[in-house]
Amino acid sequence: MKLAARVRNVAAAGALIAVAAGAQTIRFEDVAASSGLDFVHQRAISTTLWFPEIMSGGGGWLDYDGDGDLDAYLVQGGQLDPAAARGAGDRLFRNDGGSFSDVTEVALGARAEYGMGLAVGDYDADGDPDVYVTNVGPNVLLRNNGDGTFTDATEQAQVGHPGWGTSAAFIDYDGDGRLDLFVVNYIHWSPHNEIECFTGGRRRDYCHPSNYNAPAADVLYRNRGDGTFEDTTVSSGLAAFFGNGLGVAVADFDQDGRPDLYVANDGMPNQLWMNRGGRFVNEALIAGCAVNRSGAAEAGMGVVAADLDGDTTTDLFMTHLRDETNTLYLNRGGWFEDVTAARGLGGPSIGRTGFGAGAADFDHDGRLDLVVVNGKVGRGETTVEGADPFAEPNQLYRGSSDGGFTLVPSAFVEPPGTSRAAALGDYDGDGDADVLVVDNGGPARLMRNDYAGGTWLRVTALDRHGAPMAGVELDATTLSSSQRRRTERASSYCASHEPAVHFGLEGEASVNALTAHWPGGPRQRWLSLPADRAIVIYR
């Protein structure tokens, strides 16, 4: 294949957002209301406390209209009771230079599913991003028509899995150049197998998934290239193990050029699906990332796959239930080591229930930081009238020079909510990563990153159809550091991140060399790229 190597400069140097001088701590401010991102997730709490009510809350970023900025897709919950009116449906917000307009009516039409999560990818290879929404009930594939509207292509594509879908990822697992689709399922649930659960001395509370004893198998759909998919779950080996799945991350953990999968399960061992040429083998147990370092299966919710220790291998970070720590597994080349405590991520996370998560260099110091959004899953003891009994503060952990992470107090300027999805993206084009937080039963928050210092480079890798390409490994080398990042939308919890990669450059004026390792082997290199630019590279 002949490769066209071009670099396009799409942003002028310098940050676009003015920030008070001297503001050198990472701080996020909720600008959803002022920017027109007017979305309230509906949580209709039934008297019987149906389990999905407390788990819903997804969304993410996509450039649906191809204008170069990030639009927001937000997944709605609503009413589970079929006898009741369902709810307001998912919403799509168009980004018009940093402020948002609700374009749902024109773009999506009325949707009435009980939604969970979002995956974004150009499955039909026409250059624009399509959308897959997981639901409690049949999932939905929305094909982007390229004219600002979407068409429901679920039936034609045969991907409307009827279970309780959670996170999902578009992934070219067989290397044929077409995006396949992996869907994580939670448990087999219906009102008929809902059960009564109790937290200690309280009368009634939401159940733990183990109470249902009904984990649901995940599903892999292979893209046939004609607008349809075939279910290859069994033939690919993925039916052999499954759990109460909530999170998924795609990465090349063994650096063999093939995308692998990691599935976070709630209260059951996780799966590390190593791609052996189109067939998957679960190596989580021997690799040391099925359970925590004490052998206990934790309540896996969200997951991050990124090079968190700067050694160019992909590590894993997972969020968990309170009384468990979030867990950091460092990739030791063939196996993982749980180093949660040693890296400072143990104690601060024990009192929180983590869901969405993401890694980005929020302060441009060349090291990845971690954002974790929290919210309880049980009513527990809170009896304060009118208060959200599930609300917890969100957290930011700053990556430090010794490889550890330090909790940044008050990084989020917001009242606590019951947060679920966290999707990273530079919605305002100022060069730093912002966070879209979807709360269960509350307004979505657009957490603008107001960090002022450092320099940066943002890279979007496009495939030959002009769509952002997943699975591209990018190495940026400056005078002082070398960093590896990967373009992937899927990770976190029920979320889809911006497909671009962001490098913090510690104040360096340029990147000496940027190397792109495209899926399938070809490699390209660019030299002397000035900092504070958003660039687009083409395969």
Next chain:
Amino acid sequence: MKTATLMLVAALAVAPATAAGDAGPTAGADIDPAVTRLVAELRQSVDASPESAAAHADLAIAYEANALWQQAREAYAEALRLDPGNPDWRLHHAIALRQSGDFAASVAELERLIELAPDHAPGLQRLGSAQLENGDTTAARATFMRLIQLDHQLAEGHAGLGDALLREGDPPLAIRQLEAALSLDNTYASAHYLLGQAYRAAGRLDDARRHLAFGQDATPRFLPDALSERLASYAVNLTARLDQASAQLSRRQPDRAIATLQSVRSDHPENVTVLNNLAIAHMHRGDMASARSELDRALAINPDKFSTYLNLAALSQRMNQPVEALRWSDEAVARAPGVARVHVNRAGALLRLGRLDQAIESFEAALAADFREQEPYLALANLELRRDNAEASAGYSSRSLELWPDLVPAHFLQFHARLELSDLEQARSALDAATLLAPDHPNLGELERLYREAVEGSE
């Protein structure tokens, strides 16, 4: 075929929330009636003797036993204010602080406990574990060494020290401590998992794989202390009492279980789960009429609960009514097709009716719903042998052994299948594994004879 039973309500992992300024539970404030009664009784003692540290501690224990953590931490704090010298109350104050979300305060309280009572073994173990969670391996190592000095027969001390050493990058020393822990208690799952990691770090991959598999279902375990027994007796909430009834049934005490559940029912008359459990207890006692009566009542309250149909099927099986059992199983499958147990029950009914092929389909449906169900693997391996399909049988027993390497019946089935396939090497290997796991098993002699005959026949 084993008759399925169902105890639906298990202990919950849902953690309680914090509640600033909450004065404590009162009747009607969303608290279990049994807990409300117990708390009211203990509060009377507190009101009568407000300066009695023991009275406050008793109340604290009641709160803790029923997972009312915020109230527990406040009551323990009051008891300690009045009598700061009680190490057990301090330990449980630390536990309540952690459970109510304040990890840092919990660690500080454990440190204070060990300052005051340096030989408090449960406190040392909790402190060492918290230090490990905090990344302070040096302190944890010292804490666990002190625990070992106190009592070198405590597996928990060696396991904790092994964990600290492993975190410090010393696999050989970690292996020594973890092997010591397992020599004291070979059922210690966490120690197996830690040893697996240490072996892996030392390059002993086969050993690593074995111990990681043994240890992967570990749950945290802590040394019992002076309050442990009282905590159990104060656990009166619904979940605890259902667990208590379940334990009584496991100990073959159905009369006690029935008494426990009838007491629960008086507090929760419309609770379908309680009625189902009561029906199961009656079945264990052999009182099928009472069991049926409870299940009919459960159906009247909620006709859509699959668990009631599952138990009706189990009841019919016990009453030798396979047609009825199948009918109820079908109802359960219709309502919860994703639950493996309903398919297993259906398969049992089909087997009783001699419908082998359909039974196999139902067992396969059970595995598709949940690969962790043990019974379908063994049943399918057995049934396929009966259908002269040794290849398929070997597949099922192999798969079960991947999940449960120490499952002796699966090794036996693997042996039989391999023998049928004339794969003597694999048959020998399966028999050796079973012999290692259960050297006194009565079937071994017969299997050895079969093996010898097969070897002689092949020569």
